[in-house]
Amino acid sequence: MQKNLILFTVSLFTGLFLLAQPPSAGVSKGGSNSYSFIEYQKSFPRPGDAFLRKEDTLQKQFEAKKLIWPARYIYIRSFKYDSQLEVWVKNELSESFRLFKTYRVCALAGSLGPKRMQGDYQVPEGFYYINEFNPRSNYHLSLGINYPNASDKILSDSLKPGSEIYIHGSCVTVGCIPITDQQIDELYILAAHAKDQGQDFIPVHIFPIRYNVEKSVKYLETLTKDDFELKQFAERLEDAFDYFEKFHQVPVVLVGEKGEYIINEASPKKIKPLAEVKQAPVKRPPVQHLHRPVDNLQEAVHQWPAFPGGGEAFMKYLDQLGKEMTAYLPKGVNRAFVQVEFVVDTDGVPVNFKVLKGFKDGEDFNDELISRMEKMGTWKPATLHEKPVAKKMIQTITVEGR
Numbered sequence: 001m002q003k004n005l006i007l008f009t010v011s012l013f014t015g016l017f018l019l020a021q022p023p024s025a026g027v028s029k030g031g032s033n034s035y036s037f038i039e040y041q042k043s044f045p046r047p048g049d050a051f052l053r054k055e056d057t058l059q060k061q062f063e064a065k066k067l068i069w070p071a072r073y074i075y076i077r078s079f080k081y082d083s084q085l086e087v088w089v090k091n092e093l094s095e096s097f098r099l100f101k102t103y104r105v106c107a108l109a110g111s112l113g114p115k116r117m118q119g120d121y122q123v124p125e126g127f128y129y130i131n132e133f134n135p136r137s138n139y140h141l142s143l144g145i146n147y148p149n150a151s152d153k154i155l156s157d158s159l160k161p162g163s164e165i166y167i168h169g170s171c172v173t174v175g176c177i178p179i180t181d182q183q184i185d186e187l188y189i190l191a192a193h194a195k196d197q198g199q200d201f202i203p204v205h206i207f208p209i210r211y212n213v214e215k216s217v218k219y220l221e222t223l224t225k226d227d228f229e230l231k232q233f234a235e236r237l238e239d240a241f242d243y244f245e246k247f248h249q250v251p252v253v254l255v256g257e258k259g260e261y262i263i264n265e266a267s268p269k270k271i272k273p274l275a276e277v278k279q280a281p282v283k284r285p286p287v288q289h290l291h292r293p294v295d296n297l298q299e300a301v302h303q304w305p306a307f308p309g310g311g312e313a314f315m316k317y318l319d320q321l322g323k324e325m326t327a328y329l330p331k332g333v334n335r336a337f338v339q340v341e342f343v344v345d346t347d348g349v350p351v352n353f354k355v356l357k358g359f360k361d362g363e364d365f366n367d368e369l370i371s372r373m374e375k376m377g378t379w380k381p382a383t384l385h386e387k388p389v390a391k392k393m394i395q396t397i398t399v400e401g402r
Contacts, residue, residue, distance in 0.1 A: 037196040044135035050185035070193035077205040081216050096248035106171035106178045106315045108396040111337045112208040117157035121175045127253045130202040140169030140181045141188045145204050154259030171311035211241045239263035297390040305344035306380040325399045328365045335400040346388040348378040
């Protein structure tokens with residue numbers, strides 16, 4: 001087993017090296033690079049503008065925290081339940097990472113647990129690295145991560161595991177990690193500087209929860225109490241979290257033959273399979289919601305729909321909606337992620353709401369949520385070739401009293 005694991009690991013990191021090589025920023029006639037990765041990124045309008053507006057501010061923030069600008073190495077970790085994205089920095093390999101900034105994640109697609117197939121709208125959980133800088137993103141700017149990784153390729157759908165997972169701006173998501181445009185400007189600059197100085201593998205670790213927050217731990221325990229596989233998967237991620245908390249160094253992550261993560265040779269924790277818990281269904285008459293035929297529904301658009309007031313206003317709306325909906329949570333549940341699908345029609349009216357992921361037997365909650373979202377107001381519709389089109393949206397609402 002150990003021999004197979006080592007061989008697999010060598011193969012994994014060889015693949016990572018090949019995948020991580022960026023195209024040359026610019027090549028002179030003599031064959032050498034004519035300008036740096038930073039200069040290449042500045043040649044695009046959005047990153048160029050971000051550098052002009054944000055770089056001096058970031059440098060002053062580094063100085064205020066007694067950090068060396070620019071950081072030579074960065075480490076990104078995100079916590080789905082806690083809606084946070086942290087940026088850690090250092091300038092020498094032997095140094096410990098220091099926390100620079102924590103951003104709030106605007107919204108979450110899906111629920112806790114790993115991504116396992118295309119179209120499940122799940123944000124992956126596990127250990128990744130940045131493999132793409134997209135200066136022309138539909139979501140302002142974006143940083144791609146290398147999903148599916150070696151573990152995902154074993155454990156996820158073999159034909160359609162999904163792809164194109166990004167950290168991006170615009171505060172909306174269909175399975176990625178969204179932050180505000182101002183925040184992605186900063187993160188893009190930090191990542192570009194690290195890459196420019198030779199950090200080809202900028203690690204991005206995505207956890208279901210912060211394992212040192214009691215409220216988060218209790219939620220995960222409730223979620224996984226009847227799911228042996230999910231519980232075991234979450235505990236492997238906890239090993240990596242604990243290692244970083246102790247040493248402030250990124251752990252070495254191996255992948256076993258069955259796709260399981262092995263963190264710094266930590267031995268797997270023994271978990272007893274849990275007995276199946278059967279719940280009696282709750283029957284109630286369905287509530288009729290507004291539904292109308294939609295023409296010209298497009299998958300790919302040039303401009304996505306815009307909430308009245310923009311991305312910041314949409315984030316505030318979702319936050320307030322989540323607070324209001326706590327009164328309708330089932331007994332014993334203090335926080336939940338609910339995934340809703342709807343269509344922004346050509347006239348900007350949001351229609352055809354449907355709860356994709358919520359509570360089992362939670363019709364009362366779902367009906368109330370849809371009734372409220374049907375009143376959210378008229379959007380600016382999506383456009384394709386400068387003409388309004390209908391666009392399907394999928395949004396996760398975090399329901400929690402604050």
